[in-house]
Amino acid sequence: MATMLIETESTPNPATVKFLPGRTVMTAGTRDFAAPEEAEASPLADALFALGDVEGVFYGRDFVSVTAAPGSDWRDLKPQVLGVLLDHFASEAPLFRAGSAEQIEVADDIVDNPEDAEIVSQIKELIETRVRPAVARDGGDIVYRGFDRGTVYLAMHGACSGCPSSAATLKQGIESLLKHYVPEVTEVLAV
Secondary structure (H helix, E strand, O other): OOOOOOOEEEOOOOEEEEEEEEOOOOOOOOOOOOOHHHHHOHHHHHHHOOOOOEEEEOOOOOEEEEOOOOOOOHHHHHHHHHHHHHHHHHHOOOOOOOOOOOOOOOOOOOOOOHHHHHHHHHHHHHHHHHHHHHHOOOOEEEEEEEEEOOEEEEEEEEOOOOOHHHHHHHHHHHHHHHHHHHHHHOEEEEO
């Protein structure tokens, strides 16, 4: 059996570490587990939450981000998480249980006005091409949730959720980018 090496990277969120197994984790989309009850669909997320000190699990295209519970020490938790990930990927177990809603899509919270279709298209394009790749490097994801009267609503997942610098990223980074390219944007809010 080939030896497997899982690389780790810190993220801007000190509670979250990004684990790179050197293979595809999610073939399409991302998946965020913010509580143990949500992890029932995935044996891997279930096993990570079972460690006890895990507060969040996020699957990206080629990484798994794990958020430690407050008061946990990554020096103790990291070897445990690595053990769970190595067992999972070495056994080639499925990421999701059969019959689970693997590609579940959450409906947009805001119903976009059809008159804003061109603006919404520009916003979504910028988020897909400029924002999401950068955020994925930090172990998270940002998903478009709606546009209403100048305000863009975004949902933050993985390392971005609860990250101390996420508010600054949202305001100085994403908001200024969207305002620059789409003058109709006046504000960006997290939902």
